[in-house]
Amino acid sequence: EPEVTQTxxxxxxxxxxxxxxxxxxxxxxxxxxxxxxxxxxxVEFLVSFYNNExxxxxxxxxxxxxxxxxxGSNFTLKIRSTKLEDSAMYFCARGDPRSGNTIYFGEGxxxxxx
Amino acid sequence: ELKVEQxxxxxxxQEGKNYTIYxxxxxxxxxxxWYRQDPGKSLESLFVLLSNGAVKQEGRLMASLDTKAxxxxxxxxxxxxxxxxxxxxxxxxSGNTGKLIFGQGTTLQVKP
Numbered sequence: 001e002p003e004v005t006q007t008x009x010x011x012x013x014x015x016x017x018x019x020x021x022x023x024x025x026x027x028x029x030x031x032x033x034x035x036x037x038x039x040x041x042x043v044e045f046l047v048s049f050y051n052n053e054x055x056x057x058x059x060x061x062x063x064x065x066x067x068x069x070x071x072g073s074n075f076t077l078k079i080r081s082t083k084l085e086d087s088a089m090y091f092c093a094r095g096d097p098r099s100g101n102t103i104y105f106g107e108g109x110x111x112x113x114x
Numbered sequence: 115e116l117k118v119e120q121x122x123x124x125x126x127x128q129e130g131k132n133y134t135i136y137x138x139x140x141x142x143x144x145x146x147x148w149y150r151q152d153p154g155k156s157l158e159s160l161f162v163l164l165s166n167g168a169v170k171q172e173g174r175l176m177a178s179l180d181t182k183a184x185x186x187x188x189x190x191x192x193x194x195x196x197x198x199x200x201x202x203x204x205x206x207x208s209g210n211t212g213k214l215i216f217g218q219g220t221t222l223q224v225k226p
Contacts, residue, residue: 031212043157043202043216056211091156097212102147102159110154 004106006092012112016081021109023075023092032075033093033103034067036060043091049075082113116141118205120217128225130192135220137186137203146186147204147214148177157202160188193224 005024013019023032034046047057052069064086066078079086089110095103117140127133137146145164149157161170163179163186170177174197176189186203200219207213 033212033214035214042218043204043214045207045213045215048211048213050211056207056209056213058213095212097206097210100162100164102162103212103214104159105149105157107156 003104004092006106006109010110019079021077025094029094031096034077035091036088038088084113087113116215118215118217120220124221126223133190135188139184139205143205146179149202151200195224198224
């Protein structure tokens with residue numbers, strides 16, 4: 001059973017369209033993250049989110065991106081106006097960095113921008 | 115800026131052989147993560163190494179951490195085809211926000 005469930009598993013969108021990727025943790029947690037992986041490349045950090053606020057974001061996470069946890073359960077990543085280079089696998093993750101436990105990754109949402 | 119480098123990036127080996135994947139990182143860290151990724155799939159956690167000298171083993175995989183050398187190794191013993199995958203190491207960024215910086219990944223191909 002996955003620690004984190006992501007939807008959609010695959011989305012194809014037109015360039016310039018808005019996309020929302022969703023993440024649902026199996027149980028209540030405070031630390032969430034979004035990462036992306038362009039095909040064949042390494043995994044890149046986008047943003048960390050603690051207690052309903054962004055705690056750190058990368059250079060990739062520009063004004064086109066936003067995250068929120070609107071209902072205390074779902075955790076979303078919004079890309080306002082998609083570009084071709086946003087095509088990638090987006091992973092949601094959760095885990096307390098202060099603990100000795102791992103960071104768990106979701107199954108991923110594959111975004112294709114055409 | 116923290117950099118994490120793995121080598122080799124690609125490894126083709128025969129079943130039954132042993133090999134080691136190396137992960138170097140550029141700034142101080144007392145913990146390191148290893149993940150496995152099958153093509154098109156998620157990242158599966160293999161090990162979390164929490165201190166200098168930490169060694170963990172699971173089946174044919176053994177990981178170790180030397181924080182003074184800023185080096186972790188993932189040793190594969192008597193490889194089998196099922197171990198074919200891409201292996202990533204990851205190091206926490208500064209600030210304790212949970213951010214992980216990943217290496218480039220090592221793609222392992224085990225041939226029968």
